[in-house]
Amino acid sequence: MNNNNVIDIKDIKVHFDIKRSLAQDIIRKNKIILKAVDGVSFSIGKGEILSLVGESGSGKTTTGKAILQLAPLTAGSVDFLGEEVRQKDKAFMKRFRQNAQMIFQDPYQSINPRNIVLDIVAEPLDVHGLVKTEAEREEKVRIALEQAGMGPVEEYLYRYPHELSGGQRQRVVLASSMILEPTFVVADEPVSMLDASIRTGILRLLLELRDKKELSYLFITHDLSLAWLISDRIAIMYLGKIMEIGKPDLIIHKGAHPYTRALTAIMPQPGVNKRTERVILPGETPSPIEELKGCKFSTRCPIAKDICKEIEPLLEEIERGHFVACHFAKEI
Amino acid sequence: MKWKLRLKKLKEFGRAVAKNKMALTGAVILSIFVLVAIFGPLIVPFSTMEFGAVEDMLQPPSGKYLLGTDDMGRDILANLIHGARISLLIGAVATLISMVIGTIVGILAGYFGKRVDNVLMRFTDFFLVIPWLPLMMVLAAILGTSLWNIIFVIGITGWAGTARVVRAQTLSVKERQFVERTVSIGAGNLHIMLRHILPNVFPLVFANTVLVAAVAIVSETTLSFLGLGDPTMASWGMMLHYAFEGGATAAGAYWYYLPPGICVVLVVLSFTLLGYAFDEILNPKLRVR
Numbered sequence A: 001m002n003n004n005n006v007i008d009i010k011d012i013k014v015h016f017d018i019k020r021s022l023a024q025d026i027i028r029k030n031k032i033i034l035k036a037v038d039g040v041s042f043s044i045g046k047g048e049i050l051s052l053v054g055e056s057g058s059g060k061t062t063t064g065k066a067i068l069q070l071a072p073l074t075a076g077s078v079d080f081l082g083e084e085v086r087q088k089d090k091a092f093m094k095r096f097r098q099n100a101q102m103i104f105q106d107p108y109q110s111i112n113p114r115n116i117v118l119d120i121v122a123e124p125l126d127v128h129g130l131v132k133t134e135a136e137r138e139e140k141v142r143i144a145l146e147q148a149g150m151g152p153v154e155e156y157l158y159r160y161p162h163e164l165s166g167g168q169r170q171r172v173v174l175a176s177s178m179i180l181e182p183t184f185v186v187a188d189e190p191v192s193m194l195d196a197s198i199r200t201g202i203l204r205l206l207l208e209l210r211d212k213k214e215l216s217y218l219f220i221t222h223d224l225s226l227a228w229l230i231s232d233r234i235a236i237m238y239l240g241k242i243m244e245i246g247k248p249d250l251i252i253h254k255g256a257h258p259y260t261r262a263l264t265a266i267m268p269q270p271g272v273n274k275r276t277e278r279v280i281l282p283g284e285t286p287s288p289i290e291e292l293k294g295c296k297f298s299t300r301c302p303i304a305k306d307i308c309k310e311i312e313p314l315l316e317e318i319e320r321g322h323f324v325a326c327h328f329a330k331e332i
Numbered sequence B: 001m002k003w004k005l006r007l008k009k010l011k012e013f014g015r016a017v018a019k020n021k022m023a024l025t026g027a028v029i030l031s032i033f034v035l036v037a038i039f040g041p042l043i044v045p046f047s048t049m050e051f052g053a054v055e056d057m058l059q060p061p062s063g064k065y066l067l068g069t070d071d072m073g074r075d076i077l078a079n080l081i082h083g084a085r086i087s088l089l090i091g092a093v094a095t096l097i098s099m100v101i102g103t104i105v106g107i108l109a110g111y112f113g114k115r116v117d118n119v120l121m122r123f124t125d126f127f128l129v130i131p132w133l134p135l136m137m138v139l140a141a142i143l144g145t146s147l148w149n150i151i152f153v154i155g156i157t158g159w160a161g162t163a164r165v166v167r168a169q170t171l172s173v174k175e176r177q178f179v180e181r182t183v184s185i186g187a188g189n190l191h192i193m194l195r196h197i198l199p200n201v202f203p204l205v206f207a208n209t210v211l212v213a214a215v216a217i218v219s220e221t222t223l224s225f226l227g228l229g230d231p232t233m234a235s236w237g238m239m240l241h242y243a244f245e246g247g248a249t250a251a252g253a254y255w256y257y258l259p260p261g262i263c264v265v266l267v268v269l270s271f272t273l274l275g276y277a278f279d280e281i282l283n284p285k286l287r288v289r
Helices: A022-027 A060-067 A090-099 A117-128 A134-147 A153-157 A166-178 A196-213 A224-230 A248-254 A258-265 A270-275 A306-310 B002-019 B021-043 B076-112 B114-129 B132-143 B147-157 B160-173 B177-185 B189-225 B236-245 B254-282
Strands: A005-017 A033-045 A049-054 A075-080 A100-103 A184-188 A216-221 A233-238 A241-246 A316-319 A322-324
Touching (some): A033 A216, A049 A224, A060 A216, A090 A117, A166 A196, A196 A216, A196 A224, A216 A224, B076 B236, B132 B189, B160 B189, B189 B254
Parallel strands (some): A184 A216
Antiparallel strands (some): A241 A322, A316 A322
C-alpha cells in the first residue's frame, strides 16, 4: 500500500432504500434502491487537490460525505493515512474527525444562526477539549480568523451570522474548519453560492493553505473550468460512477470518455471550443433508481454500440495516470 | 463582552414587547401581581389561623376592611395579598417542572427518533389524552395535601403539550446543515443537543411557558376549590373553597368570592396575552411589520 496517500477509497458504494407505498410493495417484489454512489475508488496524495466533477445527482457530494462517514457506506472501504476508517473504533474516529474536515456549500445553512462568530469558530476546540482557558480559546480563534482573511477580527468576534455577508460567513466556516489544522478537507462546492468577486479570494485562500500546510483537498464542483484551474487531478463522475480520471490538461484537451468530451465541449474557454465540435447529449440523465445494464452512460452516448448496453466498462489506464471507463477509449 | 451581548438582545426583546399592545397589557397586569406577591405580605400581616372578633364576621366592604371580611372575621384584602404569593409560586414552580420535563422529553424523542421517539411519544400521548383533572385529583389525594405535592402534581401533568411542540421543532432543527457540520467536527449527541438543538427550540419553549403557567394557576385554583389544596396556605383557590363551604354565595357575600375569582381571571388573562404576544414576537413568520 502506498503510504503517501492521505485518503484511499476502494470501491465504495452508498445505496439508499427508497420507501415504497403499500401498493408498490404488493406489485413489485424487489426493493427500490437508489444507488447514489456505485463503486468509486481513488486516492488523494499529500498536498494534492482532487476535483470531483459531475452534474447534480451524480453522487459527488455523497461520495465526499461517505469518506467522512457522514453518509452510510453500503460497501467498500475508506483508508485514512493507510489505516481503515471504522466507526466503531472511537479513539481512531476522534483522531479522524480532527484531521478530516468538511466545508459545506451553503454558508447560510452550515452555521448555527444563534451562535456568535467566536463560538462557531471555537466549536471544534470545545468538542475536542483542546483549550483550557477562555483567553487561549479566543487567541486561537483570532489566529484562525486572521488566517481566513477576516480582518479586523475584533469587529466580528461577537457578531451573529445574520450580520455577516455570504463571503464573510464562508470565511468563518473556513476558519472553523481549519482551526484544528486538518490534513484532509472535503470542500463541497465552497464557492458556488458566492459572488464571482468573492470567489477568487476564497479559492486563493484554499490554495494558500494547501501550500503552507500540505493540506489535501477533495474539491467537489460542477464547474469543470474551475476544476481545471485549481486541481492536480480531475475525476469525472456520472450516475454514481467515475467515468474518467487524470491530470486536468489530459481531461480537458485529450478527454477520452464521450461524457467528458461532451462536458469540455460546452466549456466557455475559446481555445477549447475551437478544437472540439459541440456534442449535445440527447435526453436527460436517467434516474439513479433505474437498473441500467452495461455502461451507465450508454443511454445518452453518441457512440454507443451493442456491447455498451451489455457489459459495463471498467476504469482502464490508457496512458500513465489517465484512467477511462469506456470500451472505445483507445479508439477515440 | 458576552453579557453585554445578552443585555442587548434582552433590550431588543423588551422593545418588541413594548410595541406589542397585547404583550404590554399582559406584562403590566402580571407585574402588578408579582410586585404584590413579593412585597404585599411584608406590609400586610395575615394568617389563616388567626380569627377575627365575632362582630367582624362576614362584614361587607367598609373603611376598616376595604374588601370586607370572611366568615371567620379575617380581612379579605390581606388574604388576597398573601394568596397572590402562594398562587403565583405554585404557578411558577409547577410551570418550571413542566417545561423542564417537556423540553427534555421533546428533544430526546425528536433527536434520537425511532424507538426512543416511539416510547417517549406514547408516554406523552398517555398524559395528553388522560383527563388531567381526575388524574390530578387522584394524585393529590394519594400524595396528601401539601403545597409541594400540589406543585408536583400540577408539574407532572402539564408537560405533554410542550413535549410535542419541542419534538416537532427538534425534528426540523436536527436536519439542518449546521448539525451535520457539527457531526463532521466530531461532536457527540449531548453537545449537539445542548449547543444546537436547545438554543433553536428555546424561543418556542419560552412562548409555551407562559401558556402552561396560565393552566397551572387554573389547576391550582381548581384543586384547592375542590378541597385538595393545602389548608394552611391561603391561596386564591382555598379562599374560593372556604367561601363556598361557608355559604358565601347563599348569604350574598359577593365581597368574599368575587375578589379571588377576579384575581385568578386577571392573572390567567395576562399570561395568555403574553403567550400569544411572545409567539408573535419570537416567531418571525407571524410577525407583523
